[in-house]
Amino acid sequence: MSSTAASVTQLSSSKKAFTLIGTIIAQFALGSVYTWSLFNAAIAQELHVDAYRVALTFGLCCFMLALASSQAGYIEKTIGLRYTTIISAFLMFIGLYIAAHATNLIGIYIGAGILIGIAEGSVYLMSLTNCVKIFPQKKGLISSLAVGAYGLGGVAFKYINYDLLVAYGLQKAFLYWGIIVFVLLILSAFMMFNAPQEQTRSNHTLGEVLSHKSYWGFAVIFLMTCMTGLYVIGAAKDIGESMAGLDASTAANAVAILTFFNLCGRLVMGSASDKIGTLKSVRICQIILCSGVALICYPELNMVLFFIAIACVAFGFGGSITVYPPLIGDFFGIKNVTKNYGFIYLGFGIGSVCGNVISFVLNGFQKTLPVLVLSMILALVIVMLTKNKLHQE
Numbered sequence: 001m002s003s004t005a006a007s008v009t010q011l012s013s014s015k016k017a018f019t020l021i022g023t024i025i026a027q028f029a030l031g032s033v034y035t036w037s038l039f040n041a042a043i044a045q046e047l048h049v050d051a052y053r054v055a056l057t058f059g060l061c062c063f064m065l066a067l068a069s070s071q072a073g074y075i076e077k078t079i080g081l082r083y084t085t086i087i088s089a090f091l092m093f094i095g096l097y098i099a100a101h102a103t104n105l106i107g108i109y110i111g112a113g114i115l116i117g118i119a120e121g122s123v124y125l126m127s128l129t130n131c132v133k134i135f136p137q138k139k140g141l142i143s144s145l146a147v148g149a150y151g152l153g154g155v156a157f158k159y160i161n162y163d164l165l166v167a168y169g170l171q172k173a174f175l176y177w178g179i180i181v182f183v184l185l186i187l188s189a190f191m192m193f194n195a196p197q198e199q200t201r202s203n204h205t206l207g208e209v210l211s212h213k214s215y216w217g218f219a220v221i222f223l224m225t226c227m228t229g230l231y232v233i234g235a236a237k238d239i240g241e242s243m244a245g246l247d248a249s250t251a252a253n254a255v256a257i258l259t260f261f262n263l264c265g266r267l268v269m270g271s272a273s274d275k276i277g278t279l280k281s282v283r284i285c286q287i288i289l290c291s292g293v294a295l296i297c298y299p300e301l302n303m304v305l306f307f308i309a310i311a312c313v314a315f316g317f318g319g320s321i322t323v324y325p326p327l328i329g330d331f332f333g334i335k336n337v338t339k340n341y342g343f344i345y346l347g348f349g350i351g352s353v354c355g356n357v358i359s360f361v362l363n364g365f366q367k368t369l370p371v372l373v374l375s376m377i378l379a380l381v382i383v384m385l386t387k388n389k390l391h392q393e
Contacts, residue, residue: 011193020135022190036061148267246303297373
């Protein structure tokens, strides 16, 4: 038996099972943040501000999520997964309570942007990588279940939060959302156990991995993937209307297609990576994602091609996000994967900003998307040139 497998047997089967279930519950609760767009119009009307100013809240949340995720390894070492999840449950509720009683955008930004972002980032990466450590022989499958639950949470809470908003209004919808997420996170906190620490020579610290060119290559690929995927996913409806000539109701179907194929990408590629390898899985995801963005730029884009294109983008992006934690674990060791992946995860926040900045500078989708195609070609070249073994560098 390998040293990795031997170290993890310190946890009983029941504790492993409870940790997996707890992780799925936590991820499901955290995924609810992706329903934020449901509240933009209501908040704008309540505060008498433009909706696009309210929408900045989600971008701020994503940035804080990435920033907190980059520190997850240090937080885990200091207070552990259980107490981090409990604190995050309180932060989520407090953040939504502040948003519910906010009388201006500053309150919305602080409550729903900063506090929820910190809560999300602290638990998202820590719970994911902890579960991966517990099941080292099935890293891809575990990652797909956890990240898939995160995506599923976004789907389920679209219905839950929409019904709350319609039935009770903005303020109570925020409060009830906060209570639901609080209960789920507290429940998950007492189900999850910290993975035993393994000691092998193959475990590299963050300081050590920063000297490896493959690590920086993975960081660039992740940044390009997030920049492209998040931009297209966030603007899919508008791109359909502008570049494929679709009417608003038809273009709106893009949301359902994106959600479905994003979830499929997470489940399929995460499970497949255990069989074909994480590096090969990332290569496949990059090819699919690059093809999707390139297809959007096709001069004679129509409805069918547009929906195929965004399906490819969603599948490739979802698959890449899922396979990355086990990929970093394969290359640099499981023990420090939270810190090592956490640093790379900064690319999620930076990428979410960069795509919109490029679009603002170039003034529109038509000029932005070719730039994103070039960025994905660069990412594809890097991943194709990456060697399978760290010692080959």
